[in-house]
Amino acid sequence: MLAQEPGALPPDASAKRTAATPDDTLAYTVAVEPVPLSDPEGKKLAEIVVTSYTLDRTKPALRPITYVFNGGPGAASAFLNFGGLGPKRLAFGNEGDTPSDPPAMVDNADSWLAFTDLVFVDPVGTGYSRSVGGGDAERNFWSVQGDAESLSRIVAKHLASKNRLMSPVFLAGESYGGFRIPLIAKTLQSRDGVGVRGLVAISPVLDFSIRQGADSSPLTWVNGLPSLAATMRETKGPVTRADLTDVEAYATGPFMADLMKGPRDAAAVERISAKVAELTGLDPAFVKRLGGRVDVRSFVREFRRGQGKVGSAYDANVTAFDPEPTAGRSNFDDPVLDGALAPLTRAAVDFYARDLGYRVDRRYELINGEVNRKWRWGDGQEPAESASELREVLALDRKIRVLVGHGATDLVTPYMESKMVLDQLPAFGDPERVALKVYPGGHMFYTRDASRAAFTRDVKALYDTAAPAE
Incomplete structure (x- = not known):
């Protein structure tokens, strides 16, 4: 038998699991697999790890399917997978949670799996996903345009390989993930031949120009x-x-x-x-x-x-x-972001290795600072924005619906920034197609029980309207 190359990804893995909700017991299949990306000559450039949850008792060919992305750039999808959307969740990010808390998972009563299959995508450099060519290959993926094009291709390839091209397709993303989903939707729509029925942006920045020039604006x-x-x-x-x-x-x-x-x-x-x-x-x-x-x-x-x-x-x-309470200035770790690093990383590694037998001989990158530092925001002088792409996909497809959710006490992406962008969109036939919702909590408001439940209700209402059951 040939020896596995160091750091190589193991074969696909899957398992049957259940999760209890107040109304049902969800029986599902969870699977993890690397989706390869190649250049036009067929040379492999990257392996993108996706983690999918498919409800067992439904006809998957027609059921809604949602592709989920986190932000950063450089953050893995574990935040959304184990924080609020997937069938299992971990408590983190709230007052009293600490880095040393054991990463104990419980059934998620508010999982989106009740109304859509879920595919969590880790871009190159996050989770276990990696570029193969290094150097130039990483440069291609670590940019606004390269990221959108590669992730659009992943969605299209995954849909085709799983015979899901008839399924209503939705995209969800948090923070920079919320920025990237209009770009992915536009690329899917115009290049890869996939129409998207709905977008759910969680604590996004849709236009970076709004937050620039604080000395004069x-x-x-x-x-x-x-x-x-x-x-x-x-x-x-x-x-x-x-x-x-x-x-x-x-x-x-x-x-x-x-x-x-x-x-x-x-x-x-x-x-x-x-x-x-x-x-x-x-x-x-x-x-x-x-x-x-x-x-x-x-x-x-x-x-x-x-x-x-x-x-x-x-x-x-x-x-x-505060580590320096009497100092005029103090350097301190962020209680939410840095506090969540240890429990979420432990939970993810344990989930893949123990639950799925998917053991990888390299570090799991929950937050990869190198990706963030090397990110290329564009070649021009204009700040990056995806509001234009949002406007274009809404204009072309009258059935697309959008939900933007924010936490009231989030200071990283204040909800008023999104309000400013969304207020400038035309009605496109129905002003209700685009909704802004604000929930108690912060950037990851879904870690709060009441906010997660309210958010899930609002998301389900969007799905019921955008992709009603046959």
Whole structure:
């Protein structure tokens, strides 16, 4: 028998499993396999690992199928697989969760598997996926356009190989994954011959230009203020979008007007500093020193500084102790993102190795910083955006529906950024085709039980409308 090359991926693996929900017991097949990508001459360039869940008692050829991507760039799909969408889930990312918690999985009562088969995709450099050629091959995959083209090809190849070309196709993505799914949908639609019925973007950035130029543009501060206020208000209980209408009105009205006057207008600075301090609960003198412009790093440190704690940019009410509580500045790990690294990595490796017998002789890359550092955002001067592709796929296919979900206390991708982009879309025959929903929680709001359940209900309603049962 030939020896396996070091780091080579093992053969495909699958298993039969069940998961209990309040209404049903889901019997399903879980499978993991590498999907190869080759150049036009047939030379293998990469192996993309996909993990799929297929409900056993249905006719898969006609059942909806959803391809799921995480963000980063450089993050594996384990966050969504084990955090909220798959049939098994792990508790992480909430106040009280720690890196040393055992990665114990439980049945996910809110799994999307109840209404769609699921395929979790790990792009090159994440999870166990890898490029084969190295160097130039990685450059091709680690770019906005190369990423969209390669992942579109993966979706098309997987659909064909599994005889799922008749299935209604949906795409879901978190953070940068939410940015990439309009690009993938457009590429599928125009190049690979696959129409997409719906998109679910979770905490996305749809247009990076909105968050640039903070020294001269008010948009960063306007879009961030409602999420800062939500953090303060959540100390008294869960916060919904309806609880923030007054903050949205202030941010887009008097706040923006005063920001436009600039720091030389002392009266304007005085007004916004007093109001921002009131809305955020921060020390008024501290807010005034910042001219009413409170950046994320300062907020997550100052909001809990009296308790010797720092918050997470991903969910500002999830905290850890400040390692340097008396220092003027402090460097600290993010309580959510860094806190989730150990339990999620352990859970993923254990899942593949023990549950599926899929053992890989290299590190599982939950978050690959090299991918992020080397990412190529484009050759022009314009910041990357996928709102144009979203507009184009909606215009061409009147049946596509879109749901954008955000957490109220997410400071990494504030929900107001998406509101600004979506408000500029034409109705395309029906303004209800595109919906923005805001849930209690942060960037990964689906880790909260109530928010996960509400989000799943909203997603199922989209599927029922976009792909009604025959």
